[in-house]
Amino acid sequence: MSANGHGGMKLTLDIWRQKNASDPGRFVRYQVAANEHMSFLEMLDVLNQDLITKGEEPLAFDSDCREGICGMCGFVINGSPHGPTHGATVCQLHMRFFKDGDSLTLEPWRAKAFPILKDLVVNRAALDRIIQAGGYISTRTGSAPEANSILVPKESSDIAMEAAACIGCGACVAACPNASAHLFTSAKITHLGVLPQGQPERYTRVLDMMNQTTAEGFGHCTLMGECEAVCPGHVSLEVIPRMNADFFKGSLKKRDPKAVAGGA
Amino acid sequence: MSVTTKDAVIASGPSRLSLFWMSTVGKKVLMALSGIILFAYVVAHMLGNMQLYLGIELINGYARLLHLNQGFLWSARIVLLVAVGVHAIAGIELWINKREARPIPYRSKENIQATTASRTMILTGVIIAAFIVYHVLDLTVGVAHAGPYVHLEAAGNLITGFSHPLPVVLYIVAMIALGFHLWHGVYSMFGSLGLSHPRYTVGVKRLAALAATLIALGNISFPVAVLTGLVHG
Ligand code: HEM
Ligand code: FES
Numbered sequence: 001m002s003a004n005g006h007g008g009m010k011l012t013l014d015i016w017r018q019k020n021a022s023d024p025g026r027f028v029r030y031q032v033a034a035n036e037h038m039s040f041l042e043m044l045d046v047l048n049q050d051l052i053t054k055g056e057e058p059l060a061f062d063s064d065c066r067e068g069i070c071g072m073c074g075f076v077i078n079g080s081p082h083g084p085t086h087g088a089t090v091c092q093l094h095m096r097f098f099k100d101g102d103s104l105t106l107e108p109w110r111a112k113a114f115p116i117l118k119d120l121v122v123n124r125a126a127l128d129r130i131i132q133a134g135g136y137i138s139t140r141t142g143s144a145p146e147a148n149s150i151l152v153p154k155e156s157s158d159i160a161m162e163a164a165a166c167i168g169c170g171a172c173v174a175a176c177p178n179a180s181a182h183l184f185t186s187a188k189i190t191h192l193g194v195l196p197q198g199q200p201e202r203y204t205r206v207l208d209m210m211n212q213t214t215a216e217g218f219g220h221c222t223l224m225g226e227c228e229a230v231c232p233g234h235v236s237l238e239v240i241p242r243m244n245a246d247f248f249k250g251s252l253k254k255r256d257p258k259a260v261a262g263g264a
Numbered sequence: 265m266s267v268t269t270k271d272a273v274i275a276s277g278p279s280r281l282s283l284f285w286m287s288t289v290g291k292k293v294l295m296a297l298s299g300i301i302l303f304a305y306v307v308a309h310m311l312g313n314m315q316l317y318l319g320i321e322l323i324n325g326y327a328r329l330l331h332l333n334q335g336f337l338w339s340a341r342i343v344l345l346v347a348v349g350v351h352a353i354a355g356i357e358l359w360i361n362k363r364e365a366r367p368i369p370y371r372s373k374e375n376i377q378a379t380t381a382s383r384t385m386i387l388t389g390v391i392i393a394a395f396i397v398y399h400v401l402d403l404t405v406g407v408a409h410a411g412p413y414v415h416l417e418a419a420g421n422l423i424t425g426f427s428h429p430l431p432v433v434l435y436i437v438a439m440i441a442l443g444f445h446l447w448h449g450v451y452s453m454f455g456s457l458g459l460s461h462p463r464y465t466v467g468v469k470r471l472a473a474l475a476a477t478l479i480a481l482g483n484i485s486f487p488v489a490v491l492t493g494l495v496h497g
Contacts, residue, residue: 014371027371076370076373078372078374079370079371079372079373079374080374080376086376105371105372107370107371110366110368110369110370111365111366112364112365112366112367113365175376177362177373177378177383178358178362178365178366179362179365179366180288180362180365210287210288210289211283211286211287213288214286214287214288214289217364217365218288218365219288219358219361219362219365219366220288220289220291220292220358220361220362221288221289221292221455222382222385222448222452223382223451223452223455223456224377224378224379224382224383225376225377225378226375226376226377226378228377229376229377230376236462237455238460238461238462238465240455241454241455241456241457241458241459241460242458242460243289243458244289244292244293244455244456244457244458245457245458245459246458247287247289247290247293247458248289248293248457248458251280251283251284251290254280
């Protein structure tokens with residue numbers, strides 16, 4: 001049993017502190033008292049109370065739902081995105097996975113495409129721009145369609161649902177030794193690309209989204225699988241070869257849209 | 265032929281091929297395609313050399329046969345040169361790009377499932393590239409050969425060369441590097457080409473490991489055979 005008999009623990013935290021995008025940033029060491037019933041983010045809330053009481057600048061980190069569904073939270077703990085348990089967001093991480101006396105290093109997602117805004121908060125707008133580059137899908141909006149008007153094979157709907165588990169947190173980029181966003185983009189491409197509703201724009205979408213991914217400055221995929229190992233949505237690496245196949249086919253099929261519209 | 269507005273519009277902007285090359289995905293597809301050519305060559309080259317075990321005359325005859333038709337010889341050489349060029353340039357560009365993609369490294373970064381082979385592709389690739397240059401100068405051109413070099417005396421050149429320690433060490437190190445490169449490369453190639461299905465992934469990984477091991481061991485057997493006197497002049 002630990003020091004105070006209530007599962008209390010003292011932790012040493014080396015945390016990346018950076019005032020703003022232009023500050024070079026550095027690690028600062030903090031001591032914090034926590035107990036095993038807290039969530040990791042609650043432990044940081046305690047640290048922030050301490051800092052505020054002392055008149056210091058509290059630590060900035062992202063979170064919103066704290067239920068593992070919104071994709072807002074995330075930073076790297078001892079070299080692991082979302083922490084050592086793998087396969088869940090950091091807001092789902094509990095202090096019972098740590099013990100008294102542990103030393104932890106907290107770093108933001110590190111990628112050129114994710115500029116640091118402050119401390120552990122990075123700007124993930126690059127992922128939004130990749131989604132935007134995908135454009136529209138030709139599906140009827142308005143009243144709900146008749147259930148059986150578009151038949152979806154069971155296997156396709158399973159693959160689409162598994163890919164749609166991506167919450168866009170960016171842990172795949174953080175984990176990838178190449179800072180690649182392939183798991184994210186491929187998940188989005190897969191969940192539309194395997195459904196009948198996603199067919200009309202299937203090949204232009206994969207080209208547009210992947211070219212945006214390259215343009216944002218993410219790295220390439222070497223299929224090492226670090227991304228799938230940390231993905232809180234358990235998105236499988238298999239979405240990437242699927243995207244590669246569509247990209248290859250799309251590149252072969254591609255017609256210049258301007259030429260067609262010109263209609264000479 | 266008159267130029268229509270449509271042709272003019274199509275002609276403006278980068279071509280499909282250069283767009284493909286500019287994308288990280290397209291580059292990997294080209295690496296995989298050139299990797300197939302190089303892999304097929306490595307296998308054929310090793311099997312050809314296996315004739316060393318069937319008799320010195322046989323392998324020398326094989327060497328002469330390959331040189332009989334200069335058109336065939338040079339076509340093969342050009343295909344290989346283009347393949348290795350595309351492969352190496354793409355690999356190096358992607359590596360430079362990924363270094364820029366994470367300007368500030370992590371203080372510590374855990375590896376969860378990335379293999380050593382997959383994390384050292386650029387290193388093993390550069391070793392292979394250096395070895396290819398040395399290997400051609402050693403056994404094809406002859407200028408880097410240890411001992412007397414006789415044109416088209418394939419077996420004799422192997423035996424004189426591998427009687428010296430330095431060529432043996434360089435050769436074995438390069439083949440270990442090739443083994444690691446193919447261990448991950450052959451698996452990754454399928455994924456880059458989009459040929460992947462969860463049911464076969466484990467099998468493809470095993471196949472890649474097996475092929476890589478056999479190729480490394482098969483090639484390493486040649487200097488060992490010379491050193492142990494199994495093959496002699
Ligand atoms: C006998 C010669 C070679 C063979 C058979 C070979 C084979 C392969 C294969 C099959 C791949 C996997 C491609 C993919 O993931 O789609 C690969 C990847 C790679 N090769 Fe080679 N290769 C050879 C030589 C080289 C050379 C000379 C270099 C030069 C620098 C090189 C650098 C790389 C790199 C960096 C990768 C990883 C690509 C990535 O995923 O980032 N290889 N190689
Ligand atoms: S805060 Fe919503 S997923 Fe963690």
